[in-house]
Amino acid sequence: MNLRNVPEDEANEVRELFECHEVRYYETPPSRWGISMGGFWVRDAEEAARARSLLDAYQRDRFQRQRADFDKADRAGEIPGFWQRLRRKPLSMVAVFVAIGLILLVTLAPFLSL
Numbered sequence: 001m002n003l004r005n006v007p008e009d010e011a012n013e014v015r016e017l018f019e020c021h022e023v024r025y026y027e028t029p030p031s032r033w034g035i036s037m038g039g040f041w042v043r044d045a046e047e048a049a050r051a052r053s054l055l056d057a058y059q060r061d062r063f064q065r066q067r068a069d070f071d072k073a074d075r076a077g078e079i080p081g082f083w084q085r086l087r088r089k090p091l092s093m094v095a096v097f098v099a100i101g102l103i104l105l106v107t108l109a110p111f112l113s114l
Contacts, residue, residue: 001055003030004037010062014040017058023051 003011018025018040024047030038042048073079086093 001040001051002037003039013062014055014058017054018051021050021054023047023054025051 001014015027017023023042025040025042027040028036028038030036040051042051070079080088
């Protein structure tokens with residue numbers, strides 16, 4: 001399992017899952033310069049199949065929990081919408097719009113000059 005963009009709480013839960021089910025794994029740390037993000041590894045195909053089935057079940061459960069938390073926060077109005085983000089960080093939003101405009105301009109310029 002690659003640990004790129006995996007939150008620390010999820011990595012800890014996977015460690016606990018593997019230890020609880022006695023999966024023989026080892027972990028490689030991320031590199032100092034961010035080239036390698038680290039991961040969980042097993043040594044043989046049987047262990048990999050067992051770890052994959054545990055991870056699949058865990059990820060389904062985690063998705064449901066995270067989705068329920070998101071829906072709860074959304075109903076409570078804690079998830080900012082477009083206008084809240086624009087009011088909270090107007091310069092960042094303007095920079096995003098300028099970047100989108102420049103990308104569109106560069107992408108469509110050859111077609112517009114026909």
